[in-house]
Amino acid sequence: MRLKVRRYLEYMSEYKKQFKLSELEVLNMLNENLRDQVTVHLNGRMLKNTKIFAMFDSRFLSEITFLLEYENFSMDDHIFEEDEKGTKMFFITKGSVVIM
Numbered sequence: 663m664r665l666k667v668r669r670y671l672e673y674m675s676e677y678k679k680q681f682k683l684s685e686l687e688v689l690n691m692l693n694e695n696l697r698d699q700v701t702v703h704l705n706g707r708m709l710k711n712t713k714i715f716a717m718f719d720s721r722f723l724s725e726i727t728f729l730l731e732y733e734n735f736s737m738d739d740h741i742f743e744e745d746e747k748g749t750k751m752f753f754i755t756k757g758s759v760v761i762m
Contacts, residue, residue: 667700
């Protein structure tokens with residue numbers, strides 16, 4: 663599995679540079695089985711490194727990975743407003759967020 667993920671990441675890096683594609687676009691180019699494996703590996707690792715999910719087993723985390731949705735925000739985007747009822751959980755994987 664590590665070799666497949668490594669190949670995917672190398673491919674993604676080169677393809678993104680050459681054709682200016684997003685990670686999601688490159689991921690969608692993979693066959694369904696490999697796409698699922700990469701999704702479980704990458705998102706599962708992120709979940710496992712989050713305190714609230716650290717106690718759960720890999721099978722449960724694998725199932726949750728398919729419920730996650732990728733969103734990309736630009737600088738000055740408003741993700742949510744103060745006192746807004748929360749309906750989502752966000753994982754910041756790159757960059758930072760300012761709470762005002």
